[in-house]
Amino acid sequence: MNNIVIGQYVHGSSWIYKLDPRIKISALVILLVTTFLLSNLFLMSIMFGLMIVMIFSTRVPFLKMIRGMKPLIFLLTFTFFIQIFSIQEGNVLLQQTMYIGPLSVLAMMTIVIIYFLIKRYIKFKIILFFLVVFLIFYVQAILPSTLIGLQDFTYEFVIRELALQYTGFLLLRIMIVVMLSSLLTFTTLPTDITNGLESLLRPLKVIKFPVGELATMLSLTLRFIPTLLDETQKIMKAQASRGVEFSESKLKDKITQIVSLLIPIFVISFKRAEDLANAMEARGYIIGGKRTKVDMLKMRVFDIFVLFVCLGLLTTSILLRVGVIQIAL
Amino acid sequence: MAIQFKEVSFSYRGVKDQQYEAIKDINLQIDKGEFIAVCGQTGSGKTTMVQHMNALLQPTRGNVFIFEHTLPQKKKQKIGPIRKRVGLVFQFPEYQLFEETILKDIMFGPKNFGLSNEEAKEKALMAAKLVGLSEDLLEKSPFRISGGQMRRVAIAGILAMEPDILVLDEPTRGLDPQGSKEIMDLFYKLHKENDKTIILVSHDMDIIANYASRVVVLDEGQIVFDGSKEDLFSQKDFDSFHLAKPKTIEVMHYLNEQIGIPFKNLFSFEDVLAYLKEVSK
Amino acid sequence: MIKIKDLYFSYDNRHEALKGISLNIEDGTWTAIVGHNGSGKSTLAKLLVGLIEPTKGEIHINDMLMTTNNLSQIRKHVGIVFQNPDNQFVGVTVKHDIAFGLENQQTPQPEMLELIDKYIKVVGMEGYLDKEPHQLSGGQKQRVAIAGALAMNQDIMIFDEATSMLDPEGTKEISDFIMELNTKYNKTLITITHDLEFARKADRVVVLSDGNIMFDGTPDEVFKNSSILKEIDLDIPFGLKLYETAFEDAQLKENKKLMDALWQYSLKK
Numbered sequence: 027m028n029n030i031v032i033g034q035y036v037h038g039s040s041w042i043y044k045l046d047p048r049i050k051i052s053a054l055v056i057l058l059v060t061t062f063l064l065s066n067l068f069l070m071s072i073m074f075g076l077m078i079v080m081i082f083s084t085r086v087p088f089l090k091m092i093r094g095m096k097p098l099i100f101l102l103t104f105t106f107f108i109q110i111f112s113i114q115e116g117n118v119l120l121q122q123t124m125y126i127g128p129l130s131v132l133a134m135m136t137i138v139i140i141y142f143l144i145k146r147y148i149k150f151k152i153i154l155f156f157l158v159v160f161l162i163f164y165v166q167a168i169l170p171s172t173l174i175g176l177q178d179f180t181y182e183f184v185i186r187e188l189a190l191q192y193t194g195f196l197l198l199r200i201m202i203v204v205m206l207s208s209l210l211t212f213t214t215l216p217t218d219i220t221n222g223l224e225s226l227l228r229p230l231k232v233i234k235f236p237v238g239e240l241a242t243m244l245s246l247t248l249r250f251i252p253t254l255l256d257e258t259q260k261i262m263k264a265q266a267s268r269g270v271e272f273s274e275s276k277l278k279d280k281i282t283q284i285v286s287l288l289i290p291i292f293v294i295s296f297k298r299a300e301d302l303a304n305a306m307e308a309r310g311y312i313i314g315g316k317r318t319k320v321d322m323l324k325m326r327v328f329d330i331f332v333l334f335v336c337l338g339l340l341t342t343s344i345l346l347r348v349g350v351i352q353i354a355l
Numbered sequence: 356m357a358i359q360f361k362e363v364s365f366s367y368r369g370v371k372d373q374q375y376e377a378i379k380d381i382n383l384q385i386d387k388g389e390f391i392a393v394c395g396q397t398g399s400g401k402t403t404m405v406q407h408m409n410a411l412l413q414p415t416r417g418n419v420f421i422f423e424h425t426l427p428q429k430k431k432q433k434i435g436p437i438r439k440r441v442g443l444v445f446q447f448p449e450y451q452l453f454e455e456t457i458l459k460d461i462m463f464g465p466k467n468f469g470l471s472n473e474e475a476k477e478k479a480l481m482a483a484k485l486v487g488l489s490e491d492l493l494e495k496s497p498f499r500i501s502g503g504q505m506r507r508v509a510i511a512g513i514l515a516m517e518p519d520i521l522v523l524d525e526p527t528r529g530l531d532p533q534g535s536k537e538i539m540d541l542f543y544k545l546h547k548e549n550d551k552t553i554i555l556v557s558h559d560m561d562i563i564a565n566y567a568s569r570v571v572v573l574d575e576g577q578i579v580f581d582g583s584k585e586d587l588f589s590q591k592d593f594d595s596f597h598l599a600k601p602k603t604i605e606v607m608h609y610l611n612e613q614i615g616i617p618f619k620n621l622f623s624f625e626d627v628l629a630y631l632k633e634v635s636k
Numbered sequence: 637m638i639k640i641k642d643l644y645f646s647y648d649n650r651h652e653a654l655k656g657i658s659l660n661i662e663d664g665t666w667t668a669i670v671g672h673n674g675s676g677k678s679t680l681a682k683l684l685v686g687l688i689e690p691t692k693g694e695i696h697i698n699d700m701l702m703t704t705n706n707l708s709q710i711r712k713h714v715g716i717v718f719q720n721p722d723n724q725f726v727g728v729t730v731k732h733d734i735a736f737g738l739e740n741q742q743t744p745q746p747e748m749l750e751l752i753d754k755y756i757k758v759v760g761m762e763g764y765l766d767k768e769p770h771q772l773s774g775g776q777k778q779r780v781a782i783a784g785a786l787a788m789n790q791d792i793m794i795f796d797e798a799t800s801m802l803d804p805e806g807t808k809e810i811s812d813f814i815m816e817l818n819t820k821y822n823k824t825l826i827t828i829t830h831d832l833e834f835a836r837k838a839d840r841v842v843v844l845s846d847g848n849i850m851f852d853g854t855p856d857e858v859f860k861n862s863s864i865l866k867e868i869d870l871d872i873p874f875g876l877k878l879y880e881t882a883f884e885d886a887q888l889k890e891n892k893k894l895m896d897a898l899w900q901y902s903l904k905k
Contacts, residue, residue, distance in 0.1 A: 217728050249728045252770040263411050264451040267443040269467025289453035301723035308685045308716050310740035318742050320735035397803050529801055531830040533869040558804045602874040606901055613897045635891045
């Protein structure tokens with residue numbers, strides 16, 4: 027019973043599903059470059075807005091995309107605080123004296139300990155995380171150790187307008203990158219992505235770059251990922267039956283656990299490589315040989331149209347960057 | 356009683372987020388010293404059911420009692436003791452070999468259960484002898500021997516743990532007839548001489564007929580027959596189990612129909628021959 | 637027509653897998669090659685599709701002498717289905733796997749789609765074109781392999797232990813299909829197996845032992861040598877074994893009615 031399907035393809039029938047994969051890949055690259063050429067929050071917000079509108083028009087499940095950004099939350103928070111402390115110019119939005127002394131340090135440690143203890147019982151971990159971060163700074167503001175007759179180290183916590191703006195800029199940019207990439211993988215079958223890439227890279231054949239072989243390697247990898255996952259699971263069960271406890275985390279044990287999984291998988295894979303080579307050769311595969319393809323990619327007028335729209339956005343972005351066009355903020 | 360299943364079901368999330376029930380309302384009692392065969396079509400739930408026997412899987416409903424342990428387990432309990440007493444030999448077990456030498460690989464199981472190097476080595480040597488591996492092989496790499504020998508090494512690795520119960524998931528799959536016979540004879544010897552409880556999952560009705568005494572048949576996750584092999588093959592609705600008839604039973608039926616020789620439940624080639632000689636007098 | 641003349645093969649100059657095999661196989665016939673593990677049967681299969689080169693001797697396929705230079709030509713006539721269903725399934729989906737051989741032959745795309753459609757029906761897997769291999773059973777994967785081989789329209793098809801790794805359902809699927817290939821499609825078939833029940837259905841049985849041909853004849857002729865076959869670890873089919881063992885027993889031999897019934901039973905299926 028298998029519940030893995032290769033890739034993250036989500037079924038659908040909107041306009042984006044009808045695009046040639048070569049156009050989709052090219053569009054992604056063009057739009058990413060466009061995004062990275064934008065230089066301020068205002069322009070990034072416009073780009074963000076355009077992307078949101080486009081995504082909604084494709085009717086791809088938005089929530090799924092958002093979930094893909096969860097791992098980035100920590101990184102973004104960290105970036106925010108780096109910006110807060112490094113930007114020294116611009117309007118001040120908030121200024122607060124902060125105290126780091128015995129009292130506040132004690133309070134902070136208590137908060138962190140409570141966080142780790144109750145973490146597993148809370149459903150919305152992200153909200154808890156932000157609450158904890160907020161509290162850590164709040165206690166620094168309201169608990170000077172002078173209350174209990176001791177001294178603190180003090181510093182000024184300043185949030186400047188520019189810091190907020192820059193963080194917002196980064197946040198939107200990362201979101202655009204994730205959304206656009208997800209859009210490609212959600213709406214294009216892995217085989218189509220491979221075919222599209224192969225076709226786009228074909229000009230490289232002139233410099234003897236092995237495009238066809240690369241594509242074959244890529245699709246063989248895709249083909250075997252679910253099979254390998256299955257086999258890894260079976261071997262894990264077999265080793266567990268011999269007393270390996272995979273949930274234990276002593277370093278010495280972890281090494282044995284990994285070795286007991288890796289070596290069998292390697293052995294299976296080498297045998298597989300040999301068998302595959304024989305099978306492929308017997309079926310007439312020749313490295314560097316000419317081959318036809320069962321999937322034919324056809325460009326349509328709509329594809330060209332989409333390409334032009336993307337190129338238009340890119341051009342606008344370049345002109346804005348270079349200063350030919352200026353927008354009054 | 357060694358193992359008991361009480362109203363056990365196991366379900367999991369399958370494709371498209373649907374709940375899929377692999378086994379349903381399983382009630383089964385296994386006593387020490389039995390030799391039980393578990394059979395049924397592919398997908399009937401055999402592997403799922405036997406993987407509960409060494410706690411690789413835990414029931415989503417109902418309880419499994421393995422000696423003094425109960426599944427599903429409470430959080431703090433250790434699973435190790437169960438895995439030591441119920442040894443599970445997987446299909447194509449040769450894939451689990453990984454150590455530098457054959458001896459080391461056979462020692463792997465015992466060492467994981469806390470035996471010292473010397474103790475583990477002793478058990479490993481004993482197990483190697485049981486499966487018929489010659490001593491000069493023990494220092495070789497497990498990857499430089501034939502497939503049949505690799506399988507023996509894997510089986511020795513489980514025997515060295517000295518489990519009370521042996522669960523064998525299609526141990527003869529991929530072996531030629533001679534290899535099959537040797538492996539099954541070994542398990543039968545362990546059953547008779549060392550009083551090991553054996554649970555055999557197999558598709559091969561001839562092997563089941565030859566070695567098992569009790570048969571449990573699964574169909575679509577449920578037990579549809581649990582009894583002696585003699586009863587199984589004389590069931591009126593035998594065909595509904597989608598199982599082949601052992602060849603010895605088949606020929607007995609044939610001879611009964613064609614020339615009127617009284618039918619007898621016989622399960623080995625030698626027994627059939629002896630019986631034919633008897634009725635020819 | 638396959639002509640094998642005095643074929644030798646050694647692995648690494650140490651282990652001699654084949655020691656002078658000579659064999660002719662006529663078009664449209666079904667030959668079963670049997671032998672214990674290590675008898676040289678898989679080596680012979682690989683030699684026939686040119687995956688390895690003989691140390692000595694010649695192989696002629698349809699009057700073409702096999703050399704390292706004409707392997708592409710040879711492979712237009714000889715196809716092979718291997719033992720491990722996963723390790724020969726190349727495509728990401730069923731459609732892509734059947735197409736693989738055709739792509740190598742540079743078949744034009746419209747023709748490829750026609751052939752895929754035709755042969756997916758022949759192997760009874762219509763509707764499975766978009767399925768990925770890990771969603772298929774062993775028997776289904778082997779059926780896809782057969783479809784791919786059929787699509788390449790090779791007149792000789794070799795099955796190297798194609799059912800050894802399958803469960804009984806899968807084994808029956810593929811065995812039945814191989815029999816169909818023999819009757820309906822008139823291919824020259826070579827099945828390599830250690831299942832003598834199945835070998836019995838072939839036109840001819842060649843028994844290999846330690847790199848030499850030990851017996852070569854019709855199934856009935858070959859299986860008469862049950863004691864010698866047992867010595868090389870090959871057990872003849874149950875029904876036949878029962879008949880022959882009874883035949884060697886003075887008392888049972890007298891019972892004509894019994895012997896007749898046993899002989900009839902041995903012919904069944």
